[in-house]
Amino acid sequence: MFQIPNEFDLLISARWIAPVVPAGQLLTDHALAIHQGNILAIVPQSACGDLRPREWRELGNHLLIPGLVNAHGHAAMSLLRGLADDLPLMTWLQEHIWPAEGRWVDEQFVRIGTELAVAEMLLGGTTCFADMYFYPAVAAQVAQERGIRAQIAFPVVDSPIPGARDANDAISQGLRLHDELRHSALVSIAFGPHAPYTVGDDTLTRIRTLADELDLPVHMHVHETATEVDQALQQDGRRPLQRLRDLGLLSPRLQAVHMTQVDDNDLELLQAFDVQVIHCPESNLKLASGFCPTQRLLEAGINVALGTDGAASNNDLDMLGELRTAALLAKGVSGQPTALDAHAALHMATLAGAKALGLSERIGSLEPGKAADLIAVELEGPGRQPVYHALSQLLYTCSASQVSDVWVAGRERVRDRQLTHFELEPLLAQARDWAQRIQQGDTQDA
Numbered sequence: 243m244f245q246i247p248n249e250f251d252l253l254i255s256a257r258w259i260a261p262v263v264p265a266g267q268l269l270t271d272h273a274l275a276i277h278q279g280n281i282l283a284i285v286p287q288s289a290c291g292d293l294r295p296r297e298w299r300e301l302g303n304h305l306l307i308p309g310l311v312n313a314h315g316h317a318a319m320s321l322l323r324g325l326a327d328d329l330p331l332m333t334w335l336q337e338h339i340w341p342a343e344g345r346w347v348d349e350q351f352v353r354i355g356t357e358l359a360v361a362e363m364l365l366g367g368t369t370c371f372a373d374m375y376f377y378p379a380v381a382a383q384v385a386q387e388r389g390i391r392a393q394i395a396f397p398v399v400d401s402p403i404p405g406a407r408d409a410n411d412a413i414s415q416g417l418r419l420h421d422e423l424r425h426s427a428l429v430s431i432a433f434g435p436h437a438p439y440t441v442g443d444d445t446l447t448r449i450r451t452l453a454d455e456l457d458l459p460v461h462m463h464v465h466e467t468a469t470e471v472d473q474a475l476q477q478d479g480r481r482p483l484q485r486l487r488d489l490g491l492l493s494p495r496l497q498a499v500h501m502t503q504v505d506d507n508d509l510e511l512l513q514a515f516d517v518q519v520i521h522c523p524e525s526n527l528k529l530a531s532g533f534c535p536t537q538r539l540l541e542a543g544i545n546v547a548l549g550t551d552g553a554a555s556n557n558d559l560d561m562l563g564e565l566r567t568a569a570l571l572a573k574g575v576s577g578q579p580t581a582l583d584a585h586a587a588l589h590m591a592t593l594a595g596a597k598a599l600g601l602s603e604r605i606g607s608l609e610p611g612k613a614a615d616l617i618a619v620e621l622e623g624p625g626r627q628p629v630y631h632a633l634s635q636l637l638y639t640c641s642a643s644q645v646s647d648v649w650v651a652g653r654e655r656v657r658d659r660q661l662t663h664f665e666l667e668p669l670l671a672q673a674r675d676w677a678q679r680i681q682q683g684d685t686q687d688a
Protein backbone atom coordinates (compact mmCIF):
# COMPACT_ATOMS: atom_id res chain seq x y z
CA MET A 243 0.00 0.00 0.00
CA PHE A 244 2.78 2.45 1.01
CA GLN A 245 5.47 1.95 -1.61
CA ILE A 246 8.94 3.27 -0.91
CA PRO A 247 9.80 5.73 -3.71
CA ASN A 248 13.24 5.72 -5.35
CA GLU A 249 14.24 8.71 -3.30
CA PHE A 250 12.95 9.50 0.16
CA ASP A 251 13.98 11.56 3.19
CA LEU A 252 15.24 9.29 5.92
CA LEU A 253 16.00 5.68 6.80
CA ILE A 254 16.65 4.75 10.45
CA SER A 255 17.97 1.28 11.13
CA ALA A 256 18.29 -0.21 14.61
CA ARG A 257 18.74 -3.52 16.37
CA TRP A 258 15.16 -3.48 17.70
CA ILE A 259 11.90 -1.80 16.74
CA ALA A 260 8.73 -1.99 18.87
CA PRO A 261 5.98 -0.53 16.69
CA VAL A 262 3.22 -1.01 19.38
CA VAL A 263 0.85 -2.04 16.57
CA PRO A 264 0.55 -5.00 16.00
CA ALA A 265 0.35 -5.42 19.77
CA GLY A 266 3.37 -7.14 21.29
CA GLN A 267 5.50 -7.09 18.13
CA LEU A 268 9.26 -6.67 18.53
CA LEU A 269 11.29 -6.59 15.31
CA THR A 270 15.04 -7.19 15.16
CA ASP A 271 17.40 -5.72 12.55
CA HIS A 272 14.79 -3.65 10.76
CA ALA A 273 14.69 -0.10 9.44
CA LEU A 274 12.07 2.58 9.28
CA ALA A 275 11.59 4.63 6.10
CA ILE A 276 10.30 8.20 6.50
CA HIS A 277 9.24 10.76 3.92
CA GLN A 278 7.70 14.21 4.32
CA GLY A 279 7.15 13.70 8.03
CA ASN A 280 5.34 10.39 7.72
CA ILE A 281 6.28 6.73 8.10
CA LEU A 282 6.46 4.96 4.75
CA ALA A 283 7.34 1.44 5.83
CA ILE A 284 9.25 -0.79 8.20
CA VAL A 285 11.54 -3.13 6.30
CA PRO A 286 14.15 -5.79 7.18
CA GLN A 287 17.69 -4.41 7.08
CA SER A 288 18.55 -7.21 4.66
CA ALA A 289 16.23 -5.49 2.14
CA CYS A 290 17.72 -2.00 2.57
CA GLY A 291 20.63 -2.36 0.14
CA ASP A 292 18.72 -0.97 -2.85
CA LEU A 293 17.08 1.91 -0.99
CA ARG A 294 18.18 5.48 -1.68
CA PRO A 295 17.36 7.61 1.37
CA ARG A 296 18.66 11.20 1.50
CA GLU A 297 19.87 10.39 5.03
CA TRP A 298 20.51 6.99 6.63
CA ARG A 299 20.89 6.85 10.42
CA GLU A 300 22.44 3.55 11.36
CA LEU A 301 21.87 2.99 15.05
CA GLY A 302 23.41 -0.07 16.68
CA ASN A 303 22.10 -1.49 19.95
CA HIS A 304 19.15 0.88 19.98
CA LEU A 305 15.45 0.30 20.39
CA LEU A 306 13.11 2.43 18.26
CA ILE A 307 9.69 3.10 19.76
CA PRO A 308 6.92 5.64 19.14
CA GLY A 309 7.46 9.03 20.79
CA LEU A 310 6.23 9.11 24.37
CA VAL A 311 2.97 10.95 25.11
CA ASN A 312 3.00 12.83 28.40
CA ALA A 313 -0.75 13.08 28.87
CA HIS A 314 -0.81 15.52 31.80
CA GLY A 315 1.36 18.31 33.11
CA HIS A 316 1.79 21.98 33.88
CA ALA A 317 4.92 22.69 31.84
CA ALA A 318 5.76 26.14 33.16
CA MET A 319 5.75 24.83 36.73
CA SER A 320 9.27 23.58 35.97
CA LEU A 321 10.33 26.97 37.33
CA LEU A 322 8.78 25.92 40.68
CA ARG A 323 10.55 22.55 40.81
CA GLY A 324 11.58 21.90 44.41
CA LEU A 325 9.92 25.04 45.77
CA ALA A 326 7.74 23.08 48.19
CA ASP A 327 8.17 19.34 48.71
CA ASP A 328 6.87 16.63 51.04
CA LEU A 329 3.41 18.10 51.60
CA PRO A 330 -0.16 16.91 51.01
CA LEU A 331 -1.93 18.27 47.93
CA MET A 332 -4.08 21.03 49.45
CA THR A 333 -1.34 22.35 51.77
CA TRP A 334 1.07 22.30 48.85
CA LEU A 335 -1.39 24.17 46.61
CA GLN A 336 -2.97 26.60 49.06
CA GLU A 337 0.02 27.54 51.20
CA HIS A 338 2.84 27.38 48.66
CA ILE A 339 2.04 26.97 44.98
CA TRP A 340 -0.98 29.24 44.56
CA PRO A 341 0.61 32.14 46.49
CA ALA A 342 3.79 31.75 44.41
CA GLU A 343 1.79 31.62 41.18
CA GLY A 344 -0.24 34.68 42.22
CA ARG A 345 2.93 36.61 42.79
CA TRP A 346 5.22 35.42 39.99
CA VAL A 347 3.37 33.95 37.05
CA ASP A 348 3.32 36.20 34.01
CA GLU A 349 3.87 35.63 30.29
CA GLN A 350 7.64 35.58 30.67
CA PHE A 351 7.47 33.05 33.51
CA VAL A 352 5.32 30.79 31.34
CA ARG A 353 7.62 31.21 28.34
CA ILE A 354 10.80 30.29 30.22
CA GLY A 355 9.15 27.58 32.32
CA THR A 356 7.57 25.97 29.25
CA GLU A 357 10.83 26.15 27.29
CA LEU A 358 12.61 24.45 30.17
CA ALA A 359 9.94 21.75 30.34
CA VAL A 360 9.96 21.19 26.58
CA ALA A 361 13.75 20.84 26.60
CA GLU A 362 13.53 18.28 29.39
CA MET A 363 10.67 16.41 27.75
CA LEU A 364 12.31 16.21 24.31
CA LEU A 365 15.59 15.00 25.81
CA GLY A 366 13.62 12.30 27.64
CA GLY A 367 11.76 11.11 24.53
CA THR A 368 8.43 12.89 24.95
CA THR A 369 7.19 13.99 21.54
CA CYS A 370 3.69 15.06 22.60
CA PHE A 371 2.51 16.60 25.86
CA ALA A 372 -0.79 17.71 27.35
CA ASP A 373 -0.59 20.95 29.28
CA MET A 374 -2.88 22.95 31.55
CA TYR A 375 -1.55 26.29 32.72
CA PHE A 376 -1.93 30.06 32.75
CA TYR A 377 -1.15 31.94 29.49
CA PRO A 378 -1.95 28.96 27.26
CA ALA A 379 -1.19 31.00 24.12
CA VAL A 380 2.41 31.31 25.27
CA ALA A 381 2.71 27.55 25.86
CA ALA A 382 1.19 26.92 22.40
CA GLN A 383 3.72 29.27 20.82
CA VAL A 384 6.66 27.59 22.56
CA ALA A 385 5.46 24.16 21.39
CA GLN A 386 5.19 25.36 17.79
CA GLU A 387 8.58 27.10 17.87
CA ARG A 388 10.37 24.13 19.39
CA GLY A 389 8.64 21.54 17.23
CA ILE A 390 6.94 19.37 19.81
CA ARG A 391 3.33 18.19 19.61
CA ALA A 392 1.03 19.51 22.33
CA GLN A 393 -2.54 19.58 23.52
CA ILE A 394 -2.89 22.89 25.34
CA ALA A 395 -5.84 23.01 27.76
CA PHE A 396 -6.83 26.55 28.65
CA PRO A 397 -7.56 26.65 32.38
CA VAL A 398 -11.03 27.52 33.60
CA VAL A 399 -11.78 28.16 37.28
CA ASP A 400 -14.56 29.79 39.27
CA SER A 401 -13.11 29.81 42.74
CA PRO A 402 -10.32 32.31 43.21
CA ILE A 403 -7.01 30.68 42.32
CA PRO A 404 -4.55 33.60 42.38
CA GLY A 405 -3.70 34.64 38.85
CA ALA A 406 -6.70 32.93 37.25
CA ARG A 407 -8.97 35.03 35.06
CA ASP A 408 -12.75 35.09 35.10
CA ALA A 409 -14.15 31.80 33.75
CA ASN A 410 -16.14 33.38 30.91
CA ASP A 411 -13.15 35.43 29.77
CA ALA A 412 -10.96 32.34 29.94
CA ILE A 413 -13.41 30.43 27.76
CA SER A 414 -13.69 33.26 25.18
CA GLN A 415 -9.91 33.63 24.99
CA GLY A 416 -9.39 29.87 24.83
CA LEU A 417 -11.82 29.56 21.94
CA ARG A 418 -10.05 32.37 20.10
CA LEU A 419 -6.81 30.46 20.54
CA HIS A 420 -8.50 27.34 19.20
CA ASP A 421 -9.57 29.28 16.14
CA GLU A 422 -6.09 30.76 15.60
CA LEU A 423 -4.50 27.33 15.79
CA ARG A 424 -7.03 25.44 13.68
CA HIS A 425 -4.42 24.80 10.94
CA SER A 426 -1.57 23.94 13.29
CA ALA A 427 0.04 20.58 12.55
CA LEU A 428 1.39 20.22 16.07
CA VAL A 429 -0.81 22.05 18.58
CA SER A 430 -4.43 21.44 19.51
CA ILE A 431 -6.63 23.04 22.16
CA ALA A 432 -8.76 21.60 24.95
CA PHE A 433 -10.96 22.95 27.72
CA GLY A 434 -9.16 22.82 31.07
CA PRO A 435 -11.66 23.09 33.93
CA HIS A 436 -9.20 22.79 36.82
CA ALA A 437 -11.06 20.38 39.12
CA PRO A 438 -14.58 19.64 40.39
CA TYR A 439 -13.83 21.62 43.58
CA THR A 440 -12.79 24.80 41.73
CA VAL A 441 -15.41 24.93 38.95
CA GLY A 442 -19.15 25.39 39.51
CA ASP A 443 -22.09 23.77 37.76
CA ASP A 444 -22.92 26.70 35.46
CA THR A 445 -19.40 26.89 34.07
CA LEU A 446 -19.17 23.11 33.69
CA THR A 447 -22.49 23.08 31.83
CA ARG A 448 -21.24 25.81 29.49
CA ILE A 449 -18.04 23.84 28.87
CA ARG A 450 -20.01 20.68 28.16
CA THR A 451 -22.21 22.45 25.61
CA LEU A 452 -19.27 24.07 23.84
CA ALA A 453 -17.10 20.94 23.94
CA ASP A 454 -19.92 18.91 22.38
CA GLU A 455 -20.55 21.56 19.74
CA LEU A 456 -16.87 21.97 18.80
CA ASP A 457 -15.84 18.36 19.46
CA LEU A 458 -13.06 19.50 21.79
CA PRO A 459 -11.47 17.51 24.64
CA VAL A 460 -12.05 18.41 28.29
CA HIS A 461 -8.98 17.96 30.48
CA MET A 462 -9.61 18.00 34.25
CA HIS A 463 -8.14 16.85 37.57
CA VAL A 464 -10.73 14.38 38.94
CA HIS A 465 -10.75 12.29 42.14
CA GLU A 466 -7.16 13.17 42.95
CA THR A 467 -7.49 12.48 46.67
CA ALA A 468 -9.89 10.82 49.10
CA THR A 469 -10.42 14.23 50.73
CA GLU A 470 -11.72 15.64 47.43
CA VAL A 471 -14.31 12.86 47.22
CA ASP A 472 -15.24 13.01 50.94
CA GLN A 473 -15.74 16.78 50.87
CA ALA A 474 -17.92 16.55 47.75
CA LEU A 475 -20.02 13.86 49.43
CA GLN A 476 -20.47 16.07 52.49
CA GLN A 477 -21.24 19.20 50.47
CA ASP A 478 -23.51 17.84 47.76
CA GLY A 479 -24.17 14.22 48.49
CA ARG A 480 -22.50 13.00 45.31
CA ARG A 481 -19.05 11.85 44.34
CA PRO A 482 -17.47 14.30 41.84
CA LEU A 483 -17.69 11.75 39.02
CA GLN A 484 -21.44 11.38 39.63
CA ARG A 485 -21.80 15.17 39.54
CA LEU A 486 -19.91 15.27 36.22
CA ARG A 487 -22.23 12.54 34.91
CA ASP A 488 -25.29 14.56 35.98
CA LEU A 489 -23.85 17.60 34.18
CA GLY A 490 -23.37 15.57 30.99
CA LEU A 491 -19.59 15.79 31.06
CA LEU A 492 -18.78 12.10 30.96
CA SER A 493 -17.79 11.11 27.42
CA PRO A 494 -14.76 9.82 25.45
CA ARG A 495 -13.72 13.48 25.23
CA LEU A 496 -13.25 13.76 29.00
CA GLN A 497 -9.65 13.29 30.13
CA ALA A 498 -9.96 12.53 33.84
CA VAL A 499 -6.56 13.13 35.41
CA HIS A 500 -5.53 11.14 38.52
CA MET A 501 -8.59 9.02 39.46
CA THR A 502 -6.95 7.62 42.58
CA GLN A 503 -10.42 7.03 44.07
CA VAL A 504 -12.46 4.54 42.05
CA ASP A 505 -15.36 2.65 43.61
CA ASP A 506 -17.45 0.11 41.70
CA ASN A 507 -19.91 2.75 40.58
CA ASP A 508 -17.10 5.03 39.36
CA LEU A 509 -15.67 2.11 37.40
CA GLU A 510 -19.01 1.51 35.74
CA LEU A 511 -19.32 5.19 34.83
CA LEU A 512 -15.80 5.37 33.37
CA GLN A 513 -16.51 2.23 31.37
CA ALA A 514 -20.02 3.15 30.21
CA PHE A 515 -18.99 6.61 29.02
CA ASP A 516 -15.57 5.53 27.69
CA VAL A 517 -13.83 8.23 29.72
CA GLN A 518 -10.06 8.66 29.24
CA VAL A 519 -8.14 8.16 32.49
CA ILE A 520 -4.74 9.80 32.91
CA HIS A 521 -2.52 8.22 35.52
CA CYS A 522 0.19 10.33 37.22
CA PRO A 523 1.81 7.84 39.60
CA GLU A 524 4.84 9.81 40.80
CA SER A 525 2.91 12.98 41.62
CA ASN A 526 0.27 10.86 43.39
CA LEU A 527 2.93 9.03 45.38
CA LYS A 528 4.86 12.15 46.34
CA LEU A 529 1.77 14.04 47.51
CA ALA A 530 0.50 10.80 49.08
CA SER A 531 -2.73 11.36 47.13
CA GLY A 532 -3.53 7.68 46.58
CA PHE A 533 -3.11 5.04 43.88
CA CYS A 534 -4.97 4.85 40.60
CA PRO A 535 -6.08 1.20 40.22
CA THR A 536 -4.74 0.87 36.70
CA GLN A 537 -5.01 -2.90 36.48
CA ARG A 538 -8.71 -2.85 37.39
CA LEU A 539 -9.33 -0.08 34.88
CA LEU A 540 -7.44 -1.86 32.09
CA GLU A 541 -9.26 -5.13 32.82
CA ALA A 542 -12.53 -3.19 32.43
CA GLY A 543 -11.39 -1.99 28.99
CA ILE A 544 -10.85 1.62 30.07
CA ASN A 545 -8.14 3.56 28.26
CA VAL A 546 -5.42 4.60 30.72
CA ALA A 547 -2.74 7.07 29.61
CA LEU A 548 0.30 8.26 31.53
CA GLY A 549 1.38 11.72 32.67
CA THR A 550 4.08 13.21 34.86
CA ASP A 551 2.01 16.13 36.22
CA GLY A 552 4.08 19.28 36.78
CA ALA A 553 7.73 19.33 37.87
CA ALA A 554 6.67 21.04 41.10
CA SER A 555 4.98 17.85 42.29
CA ASN A 556 6.92 15.09 40.51
CA ASN A 557 9.78 16.54 40.39
CA ASP A 558 10.87 15.61 36.86
CA LEU A 559 9.28 15.11 33.47
CA ASP A 560 10.98 11.79 32.70
CA MET A 561 8.35 9.60 31.05
CA LEU A 562 10.50 6.45 31.05
CA GLY A 563 11.02 6.85 34.79
CA GLU A 564 7.27 7.45 35.17
CA LEU A 565 6.56 4.29 33.21
CA ARG A 566 8.71 2.19 35.49
CA THR A 567 6.96 3.64 38.53
CA ALA A 568 3.59 2.94 36.90
CA ALA A 569 4.55 -0.69 36.24
CA LEU A 570 5.87 -1.31 39.74
CA LEU A 571 2.88 0.43 41.33
CA ALA A 572 0.38 -1.54 39.21
CA LYS A 573 1.91 -4.78 40.48
CA GLY A 574 1.98 -3.60 44.09
CA VAL A 575 -1.59 -2.25 44.06
CA SER A 576 -3.14 -5.24 42.27
CA GLY A 577 -1.01 -7.90 43.97
CA GLN A 578 -0.34 -9.30 40.48
CA PRO A 579 3.26 -9.42 39.23
CA THR A 580 1.87 -9.80 35.71
CA ALA A 581 0.16 -6.39 35.89
CA LEU A 582 1.40 -3.77 33.41
CA ASP A 583 4.04 -5.90 31.72
CA ALA A 584 6.48 -4.38 29.25
CA HIS A 585 4.08 -4.38 26.28
CA ALA A 586 1.17 -3.00 28.29
CA ALA A 587 3.40 -0.32 29.78
CA LEU A 588 4.75 0.79 26.40
CA HIS A 589 1.19 0.92 25.12
CA MET A 590 0.18 3.13 28.07
CA ALA A 591 2.96 5.63 27.37
CA THR A 592 2.33 5.81 23.61
CA LEU A 593 -0.88 4.69 21.90
CA ALA A 594 -3.09 5.02 24.99
CA GLY A 595 -1.81 8.58 25.43
CA ALA A 596 -2.48 9.33 21.79
CA LYS A 597 -6.01 7.90 22.12
CA ALA A 598 -6.67 9.90 25.29
CA LEU A 599 -5.79 13.10 23.42
CA GLY A 600 -7.82 12.12 20.34
CA LEU A 601 -4.64 11.74 18.24
CA SER A 602 -4.41 7.98 17.72
CA GLU A 603 -5.07 8.29 13.98
CA ARG A 604 -1.87 10.30 13.68
CA ILE A 605 0.56 9.17 16.40
CA GLY A 606 1.15 6.56 19.12
CA SER A 607 2.45 3.69 16.99
CA LEU A 608 4.93 3.15 14.17
CA GLU A 609 2.65 2.36 11.26
CA PRO A 610 2.85 3.36 7.59
CA GLY A 611 0.90 6.59 7.06
CA LYS A 612 1.28 7.82 10.64
CA ALA A 613 3.42 10.79 11.59
CA ALA A 614 7.08 9.94 12.18
CA ASP A 615 7.10 10.71 15.91
CA LEU A 616 9.64 8.27 17.30
CA ILE A 617 12.60 7.89 19.61
CA ALA A 618 15.75 5.81 19.84
CA VAL A 619 16.74 4.40 23.22
CA GLU A 620 20.29 3.11 23.62
CA LEU A 621 20.54 -0.29 25.28
CA GLU A 622 24.31 -0.19 25.72
CA GLY A 623 26.56 -0.09 28.74
CA PRO A 624 26.83 -2.09 31.95
CA GLY A 625 23.39 -1.09 33.24
CA ARG A 626 21.57 -2.44 30.19
CA GLN A 627 23.61 -5.32 28.79
CA PRO A 628 23.09 -8.18 28.17
CA VAL A 629 19.70 -7.89 26.49
CA TYR A 630 17.38 -10.90 26.70
CA HIS A 631 14.26 -8.85 26.04
CA ALA A 632 14.60 -5.32 24.74
CA LEU A 633 11.21 -4.13 26.04
CA SER A 634 11.84 -5.41 29.56
CA GLN A 635 15.14 -3.61 29.44
CA LEU A 636 13.37 -0.44 28.37
CA LEU A 637 10.84 -0.66 31.17
CA TYR A 638 13.00 -1.78 34.06
CA THR A 639 16.40 -0.22 33.34
CA CYS A 640 15.93 2.91 31.23
CA SER A 641 15.22 6.52 31.97
CA ALA A 642 15.59 9.79 30.08
CA SER A 643 19.38 9.39 29.98
CA GLN A 644 19.16 6.47 27.55
CA VAL A 645 17.15 8.43 24.96
CA SER A 646 19.62 9.27 22.20
CA ASP A 647 17.51 10.56 19.28
CA VAL A 648 14.04 12.02 18.94
CA TRP A 649 12.01 12.84 15.83
CA VAL A 650 8.71 14.74 15.71
CA ALA A 651 6.89 14.58 12.37
CA GLY A 652 10.11 13.32 10.80
CA ARG A 653 12.22 16.25 12.02
CA GLU A 654 15.09 15.41 14.34
CA ARG A 655 14.65 17.32 17.61
CA VAL A 656 17.35 15.45 19.59
CA ARG A 657 20.46 14.02 17.95
CA ASP A 658 23.02 12.07 19.97
CA ARG A 659 21.46 13.39 23.21
CA GLN A 660 21.71 17.05 22.07
CA LEU A 661 18.73 19.30 21.38
CA THR A 662 18.80 20.48 17.79
CA HIS A 663 16.56 23.56 18.18
CA PHE A 664 17.54 24.96 21.56
CA GLU A 665 20.36 26.93 22.99
CA LEU A 666 20.34 25.32 26.39
CA GLU A 667 22.82 27.47 28.31
CA PRO A 668 20.96 30.82 28.01
CA LEU A 669 17.72 29.03 28.88
CA LEU A 670 19.21 27.47 32.00
CA ALA A 671 20.63 30.86 33.01
CA GLN A 672 17.16 32.41 32.71
CA ALA A 673 15.66 29.58 34.78
CA ARG A 674 18.26 30.17 37.49
CA ASP A 675 17.48 33.92 37.42
CA TRP A 676 13.81 33.16 37.98
CA ALA A 677 14.58 30.84 40.88
CA GLN A 678 16.77 33.51 42.46
CA ARG A 679 14.04 36.13 42.18
CA ILE A 680 11.46 33.76 43.62
CA GLN A 681 13.71 32.69 46.46
CA GLN A 682 14.71 36.25 47.33
CA GLY A 683 11.07 37.35 47.16
CA ASP A 684 10.19 34.52 49.51
CA THR A 685 12.91 35.53 51.94
CA GLN A 686 11.79 39.14 51.90
CA ASP A 687 8.24 38.04 52.70
CA ALA A 688 9.33 35.85 55.61
Ligand SMILES: CSC[C@H]1O[C@@H](n2cnc3c(O)ncnc32)[C@H](O)[C@@H]1O
Nearest residue numbers: 316339374375376397403436463552
Ligand atom coordinates in the same frame (compact mmCIF):
# COMPACT_ATOMS: atom_id res chain seq x y z
C1 LIG B 1 -5.22 27.00 36.64
S1 LIG B 1 -3.81 26.36 35.85
C2 LIG B 1 -3.53 24.80 36.64
C3 LIG B 1 -3.46 24.89 38.12
O1 LIG B 1 -3.34 23.58 38.61
C4 LIG B 1 -2.46 23.59 39.68
N1 LIG B 1 -1.98 22.23 39.94
C5 LIG B 1 -0.78 21.71 39.69
N2 LIG B 1 -0.75 20.41 40.06
C6 LIG B 1 -1.98 20.14 40.53
C7 LIG B 1 -2.57 18.98 41.04
O2 LIG B 1 -1.91 17.84 41.16
N3 LIG B 1 -3.85 19.03 41.43
C8 LIG B 1 -4.55 20.17 41.35
N4 LIG B 1 -4.04 21.31 40.87
C9 LIG B 1 -2.77 21.28 40.47
C10 LIG B 1 -1.41 24.57 39.27
O3 LIG B 1 -0.63 24.97 40.34
C11 LIG B 1 -2.25 25.66 38.65
O4 LIG B 1 -2.68 26.58 39.62
Ligand SMILES: [Zn+2]
Nearest residue numbers: 315463551552
Ligand atom coordinates in the same frame (compact mmCIF):
# COMPACT_ATOMS: atom_id res chain seq x y z
ZN1 LIG C 1 -2.00 18.43 37.44
